[in-house]
Amino acid sequence: MIKISNSKELIHNVRVLSQLVAQTSMPILSFIKVEVTNGKMRLTATNLETTVIITVQCNSDEKKTFLVPSREFARILPFMEDKIEIEAGENVLIKDNKTNFVLRSLDVNEYPEEPKMDVKNTIEIPSKILYTLITSVIFNAAKDNLRPMLNGINIDLKEGNINMIATDGRRLGINSRKITNNNITQNFTIPSGTLSLLLRLINTEEENISVSYNDTFCFFRQKHIIIIATKLHGEYPNVSSIISTLGDKYIKINKKSVIESLNKLSIFADEVNNLVKWQVINNTIKMQAINDYGKGYLSLDVENPYAQSYKVGFNYLYMLEILKVISNDTINFYYKDETAPLAVKTEENPAVYIFMPIKIAGDNNEENKNE
Numbered sequence: 001m002i003k004i005s006n007s008k009e010l011i012h013n014v015r016v017l018s019q020l021v022a023q024t025s026m027p028i029l030s031f032i033k034v035e036v037t038n039g040k041m042r043l044t045a046t047n048l049e050t051t052v053i054i055t056v057q058c059n060s061d062e063k064k065t066f067l068v069p070s071r072e073f074a075r076i077l078p079f080m081e082d083k084i085e086i087e088a089g090e091n092v093l094i095k096d097n098k099t100n101f102v103l104r105s106l107d108v109n110e111y112p113e114e115p116k117m118d119v120k121n122t123i124e125i126p127s128k129i130l131y132t133l134i135t136s137v138i139f140n141a142a143k144d145n146l147r148p149m150l151n152g153i154n155i156d157l158k159e160g161n162i163n164m165i166a167t168d169g170r171r172l173g174i175n176s177r178k179i180t181n182n183n184i185t186q187n188f189t190i191p192s193g194t195l196s197l198l199l200r201l202i203n204t205e206e207e208n209i210s211v212s213y214n215d216t217f218c219f220f221r222q223k224h225i226i227i228i229a230t231k232l233h234g235e236y237p238n239v240s241s242i243i244s245t246l247g248d249k250y251i252k253i254n255k256k257s258v259i260e261s262l263n264k265l266s267i268f269a270d271e272v273n274n275l276v277k278w279q280v281i282n283n284t285i286k287m288q289a290i291n292d293y294g295k296g297y298l299s300l301d302v303e304n305p306y307a308q309s310y311k312v313g314f315n316y317l318y319m320l321e322i323l324k325v326i327s328n329d330t331i332n333f334y335y336k337d338e339t340a341p342l343a344v345k346t347e348e349n350p351a352v353y354i355f356m357p358i359k360i361a362g363d364n365n366e367e368n369k370n371e
Contacts, residue, residue: 002036002086003059010084011077013054016200017045018070020052031067033111034088036060044114045070050194051114051228054201067106068092076101115228117219119212123184125162127222128204129177130211133164134195136351137173139321140166141192152189154236159183165239166192171318171355172239189236190218194229201225242354246343247336251280252303255331259323261300262316265289268296269316275358276316280335281309289316310335313358314342322353 004010014032021029024047033044041058044051066088073094077084081096092103134153142150147169156163160183163176202209202222212219213231220227265276268289279286285300312335322344323331334343338360344353 001060002041002062002064002088004041004056004084004086005059005082006057007077007080007082007084010056011074013043013056013201014070014074014077016197017043017052017054018074020045020050020197021047021070023047028067028106028110029112030070031106031111032070032073033108034064034066034068036062036064044111046112046114048112049191049230050197051226052197052201053114053226053228055224064088065108066092067108067111068103072101072103076103115217117212117228118214119219120214121184121186122210122212123157123180123182124208125179125211127202127206127209129162129179130209131199131202131204133162133175133177134199136175136325137164137166138192138195138199139325140168140171140173140353142168149189149232149234149236151193152191152232152236153195154187154189157184157186159185165236167237167239169237170315171353172242173322173351173353174239174243175349175351177350186213187236188213188218189232189234190229191232194227198227201227242341243352245336245340246354247334247340249306249308249336250332250334250345251285251308252305253285253300253331253333255323255326255329257300258331259320261287261298262320264298265296266316268294273358274315274317275313277311277313277360279309279311280304282307308335310337311360312338312342313360314355315358318355319344322355326351 035042087093210221328346
């Protein structure tokens with residue numbers, strides 16, 4: 001008999017594990033492997049690209065290993081009382097004082113072996129820094145499989161710094177931090193889905209996360225959690241050439257005002273490319289959005305140190321996603337010409353966000369006619 005007294009912790013962990021294997025086409029991978037020994041329950045799930053191992057406390061003198069279907073396990077646990085009992089045999093019985101559930105199991109010997117932790121180097125990264133870096137760039141990674149390397153986040157360790165890059169070919173996020181005084185130099189790309197799971201599982205109140213790696217895998221460890229990621233193999237795009245094309249002139253804008261303005265204009269943004277147009281004149285941005293059902297116009301006061309006037313169109317969703325991860329009240333918006341990449345930075349943070357403009361076709365200054 002296996003007894004669990006902290007069902008909330010178990011519910012959260014099983015839910016995350018079940019989502020990892022939700023899309024698998026191999027039946028065995030839709031199960032969670034459960035290993036019970038020495039009063040601990042070790043839960044393992046894998047989709048063969050990513051393996052997650054979570055250890056929780058339990059009350060049991062048994063030494064037992066079995067499989068439980070992840071989706072059903074995740075769905076029934078929220079209905080259980082705080083104290084849960086599990087009995088594993090040919091099937092798995094899960095019960096509390098009022099409810100019994102019987103789940104089908106499979107032969108545990110058919111479950112894939114987890115990758116061996118044969119590592120070359122290990123580096124300790126403060127958990128808050130790792131969480132901040134991943135959160136600040138992950139939304140720029142590609143969501144499709146046309147270019148597999150772009151589904152990942154590139155991690156560069158050099159001279160005591162960690163640098164993260166994510167791009168889908170149309171937008172780009174870069175952020176970096178100083179983490180250590182050692183001289184480890186390593187560059188690898190990890191699937192963004194794996195790092196998304198990491199964000200949900202790590203405890204930022206705990207000091208460090210141990211990051212180890214070999215030629216094939218990267219291992220993230222924090223107390224009771226191990227995440228094993230298969231590296232993406234290939235050449236990650238060289239973004240230095242993109243950065244070199246950025247303009248050096250900018251306008252300073254209040255972040256909250258931009259968010260409010262873009263949310264208003266989003267009602268009339270083109271549904272194909274989410275186009276919003278900006279025309280900067282002196283210390284004012286004239287904003288415009290037009291679709292088949294209507295038009296929206298508004299003005300926003302800005303600080304324009306260079307007295308530069310220009311027009312630009314862009315996907316407003318790109319800007320909103322950037323602004324969600326920026327904590328500063330003021331942003332700097334960089335512009336060069338109608339075809340050069342646009343950039344958003346702040347003066348207090350090393351993060352840089354770059355995205356391509358949308359060519360404005362047939363612009364007839366309609367925004368000026370509607371003032």
